[in-house]
Amino acid sequence: MPFPIVRKNGIPLYIQVKEAVLAEIKNGRWKTGDKLPTERELSEKLKVSRNTVSQAYQELEAEGVLMSVQGRGTFVCDRDDAVRIENRKDLLMKIIDVAMEEGLQLGFSIEEFVELTNLRARQKMELLNQVRVCFIECNREQVEYFAKRLEFGSGISITPIVLDDLRDNMDQFLPILTAADLLITTFFHYEEVKELLGQRKNVLAIALDPQMETIVRIARIPAGKRVGLVCRSDNFASKVLLALKTAGLDGMDIKVSHESDPDRLREFVANLDVIIVSPGRRREVEAFATRRHDIIEFVFTPDVASINLLRAALIDIRRQ
Incomplete structure (x- = not known):
């Protein structure tokens, strides 16, 4: 190059x-x-x-x-x-056109095609409403965010499980894991989760990457600004710092706090210009922030390939 x-x-x-x-x-x-x-x-x-x-x-x-x-x-x-093909909707329209043409060749009318398509979509939605998924991760911030925010389909139930809790209380979680249709973890913990669960369930591994907007906002922080990270665990803090290092931003001096005491958190925030927060702690920090503070929520999300793999896996579950 x-x-x-x-x-x-x-x-x-x-x-x-x-x-x-x-x-x-x-x-x-x-x-x-x-x-x-x-x-x-x-x-x-x-x-x-x-x-x-x-x-x-x-x-x-x-x-x-x-x-x-x-x-x-x-x-x-x-x-x-x-x-x-400017976007996914254009591509989907092309797929629908092909399906419609094949339906017409089989002797169905356009009205019948629409009726059958709606019927099939409703059936899939009903099946997805019954899917039970467990997501196993090592830090509470990520596992709770994933369970609450990520949508693979309408009504899918995602149960968050922290890896440390699973290690310490396997008997407690065993009924939940047994009832689940799919167990998900990250590539980083895949081997350990497989070892813990043995042959009980198939485990699907996904890749979680930081949102590009988050990385860009952090990259644009002016030199000399006092930067801090507020989260709940050392594990989450380590992942954030590793992600920044991977993006070439490891030269930043970032102070880390897991503080939950309001007075101590207020004091920590007061000494910063930019606060990076984990999912779930933004409101706590905003309560003590002023107009001069810049708050950046650090979010990890599955990459495109992982999303597509999960959707395919969920559909396959209900075909069995």
Whole structure:
């Protein structure tokens, strides 16, 4: 690549990698159908972590710039097609058109197609309402946020389980785990969860990444600002600091507090300019913040591939 990745310039590394890949495509060095370097090859060439390259590739794939083919690699998409299919709704409309055409060829009318489509959608929604999912993670902030906010379908019940609680009280959680249709954890804890549960249940591993908006806001914090992190656990704080290091933002001096006492929390907040908060603690911090404070909620969310994998797994559960 003609330009290096610049560290410590406030721009997350994966965004720089993404822009570098786009530049190679725009200047014609990588053309439609060309196979890109593997994540390992590009990470070694640019001297960044493989996770950084993976995050850049995933975003470009979600935007229709790249396409991953299982077992073959990552390729440059046809840009004309990417322009025509501007978003997921356009792509879905094309899929519906194909299904409708095939229905007509089978002898169904458009009215019958609409009726059967509505019937099938209602059936799927009813099935999803019965799905029971357990999400197992090592920090309470992430597991509670996931259970409350993430939607895989209408009415799906997600039970949060903290890994430490599971280790200490396996007998207590066993009925819940046995009744669950699907157990989810992160790649980081997959082997441990599998070992704890043995052959009781299949476990699905997903990847959780920080929201890009969160990383960008932190990258734009002016030098000299006093920055703090308010969360509930050392584990969550470690994950935040690791995520910032991966994005090339590890040079920041961030003070960490797990304080729950109101007076001590007020004192901690008063000595900061920017407060990074875990999900669930924003309101506590806002109660003591002033107009000069900038509050940034640090949220981890499943990547696009994990979301699609989960949705497919949930549908497959109810086919059995």
